[in-house]
Amino acid sequence: MSADIFLVDDDELVREGLQQVLELSGWSVRTFADMSTVMSSLQRGEEPLVLISDVRLEKGDGLQLQRAVRAHDAGIPVVLITGHGDIDMAVQAMRDGAHDFLEKPFSAGKLVATTRRAMGQRKLVLENLALRQQIEQGNEWGLIGHSPEIRRVRRLISDIGQSRVDVLILGETGTGKEVAARALHAASGTQDPFVAINCSALPESVFESEMFGHESGAFTGASRRRVGKIEHARKGTVFLDEIESMPLSLQAKLLRTIQERSVERLGSNDSVAVGCRFIAATKVDLLQAARNGSFREDLYYRLEVVTLALPPLRHRTEDIPLLFGHFVTQAARRHGAEVPPWTSDDMLAWQQRDWPGNVRELRNMAERWCLGLERLPVQASRSRSGLTETLGRVERTLIENALRDHAGNVQAAADQLRIPRKTLYDKLYRLGIDAAGYRSDV
Ligand SMILES: Nc1ncnc2c1ncn2[C@@H]1O[C@H](COP(=O)(O)OP(=O)(O)OP(=O)(O)O)[C@@H](O)[C@H]1O
Ligand SMILES: [Mg+2]
Numbered sequence: 001m002s003a004d005i006f007l008v009d010d011d012e013l014v015r016e017g018l019q020q021v022l023e024l025s026g027w028s029v030r031t032f033a034d035m036s037t038v039m040s041s042l043q044r045g046e047e048p049l050v051l052i053s054d055v056r057l058e059k060g061d062g063l064q065l066q067r068a069v070r071a072h073d074a075g076i077p078v079v080l081i082t083g084h085g086d087i088d089m090a091v092q093a094m095r096d097g098a099h100d101f102l103e104k105p106f107s108a109g110k111l112v113a114t115t116r117r118a119m120g121q122r123k124l125v126l127e128n129l130a131l132r133q134q135i136e137q138g139n140e141w142g143l144i145g146h147s148p149e150i151r152r153v154r155r156l157i158s159d160i161g162q163s164r165v166d167v168l169i170l171g172e173t174g175t176g177k178e179v180a181a182r183a184l185h186a187a188s189g190t191q192d193p194f195v196a197i198n199c200s201a202l203p204e205s206v207f208e209s210e211m212f213g214h215e216s217g218a219f220t221g222a223s224r225r226r227v228g229k230i231e232h233a234r235k236g237t238v239f240l241d242e243i244e245s246m247p248l249s250l251q252a253k254l255l256r257t258i259q260e261r262s263v264e265r266l267g268s269n270d271s272v273a274v275g276c277r278f279i280a281a282t283k284v285d286l287l288q289a290a291r292n293g294s295f296r297e298d299l300y301y302r303l304e305v306v307t308l309a310l311p312p313l314r315h316r317t318e319d320i321p322l323l324f325g326h327f328v329t330q331a332a333r334r335h336g337a338e339v340p341p342w343t344s345d346d347m348l349a350w351q352q353r354d355w356p357g358n359v360r361e362l363r364n365m366a367e368r369w370c371l372g373l374e375r376l377p378v379q380a381s382r383s384r385s386g387l388t389e390t391l392g393r394v395e396r397t398l399i400e401n402a403l404r405d406h407a408g409n410v411q412a413a414a415d416q417l418r419i420p421r422k423t424l425y426d427k428l429y430r431l432g433i434d435a436a437g438y439r440s441d442v
Contacts (some may be wrong), residue, residue: 001194120407148437161187171310175358192236218267327366408438
């Protein structure tokens with residue numbers, strides 16, 4: 001049986017004391033008295049999220065253990081417990097990649113805080129691993145990103161995937177509304193189809209029969225009976241893209257269909273049960289559209305019960321490296337080309353652009369990069385926004401990166417940014433950033 005924490009100490013009393021503190025914080029703990037039993041557990045495939053070890057063990061020391069664990073799986077954070085004389089060893093261990101150390105004597109609170117931090121790092125590693133696997137398996141319907149916003153969206157999708165509630169997806173152009181709709185469809189586990197209808201693409205008359213179907217002879221030119229898309233979706237998903245451009249008369253009909261869960265083909269009096277889930281997407285403020293009279297208020301309220309908002313890319317610039325890496329790799333594979341390297345300055349410049357076309361624009365840029373057409377990093381000064389806005393964006397990017405590096409620990413992020421913690425809190429408040437969203441244990 002594996003546990004959250006592997007705790008290694010050759011002193012039984014110490015072991016029990018620490019174990020109790022950790023278990024009171026809700027973690028499962030497995031204790032070990034020496035290095036060899038830990039290693040054989042790891043080799044049997046049992047893996048903790050975090051390993052905590054005293055540096056002084058009867059046989060061997062924490063430093064050797066740290067190296068062995070690292071050789072086994074560099075992603076397991078190791079926290080070393082050190083005494084007075086061990087500082088040199090601790091420093092060496094940190095250089096070797098130990099996650100952190102606890103200097104004796106330490107309080108229970110310190111132990112828990114340090115463990116939680118290590119836990120956060122481990123969860124991030126695992127999450128990125130899962131994400132990479134998803135990408136490698138060609139699961140192109142997954143939403144890529146590790147910002148709190150995208151993680152929240154993914155969590156919502158998996159929470160409501162199975163339930164058959166209708167969903168309204170909001171977001172600027174290119175933010176991934178269709179990707180999210182397909183992910184929801186995939187999460188529902190149905191084998192029935194995903195049927196996309198672009199509400200702005202068809203003239204009203206065609207649209208109506210496309211959606212609802214018709215009997216033969218229902219209108220001039222209707223020579224054969226036609227099953228509408230809603231019926232065709234069966235227990236799958238009907239994706240109503242750009243719902244704001246649906247003609248008002250059809251909005252009324254759609255509302256009736258959603259409420260009564262049945263449709264009638266044009267020219268027929270028989271109603272057919274509707275088993276699909278409706279997902280609508282829009283770029284506009286539908287409430288505003290309702291006030292202007294171009295969208296039915298009752299339909300709006302029926303749709304907005306469960307909404308999924310996709311944030312613009314400029315509000316989650318920390319996702320840019322991951323997304324860019326993904327798109328560049330994809331493009332390189334497609335073109336059979338080597339990926340031209342980029343520098344961290346390039347990346348920082350990209351993180352400061354405004355990306356009005358959001359992820360789609362980034363994907364196109366990655367494509368050009370791959371073909372060698374986008375070599376010059378775009379300087380912040382060339383962006384269309386003014387100085388204040390640009391500086392604001394730089395500030396946001398740096399703060400978000402620091403919070404991510406320290407799993408939401410404000411003090412540690414403030415230290416990295418070399419500003420007082422109070423100042424960072426003020427900035428977080430002003431920028432509307434929630435540090436807690438960066439903790440990986442929430
Ligand atoms: N989080 C994401 N991870 C991976 N790819 C993404 C993500 N978000 C968007 N994309 C990609 O960006 C492009 C645009 O996404 P999508 O078509 O879903 O956007 P949209 O919100 O529907 O845009 P529009 O409003 O213009 O129709 C697609 O190629 C999609 O695969
Ligand atoms: Mg779209």
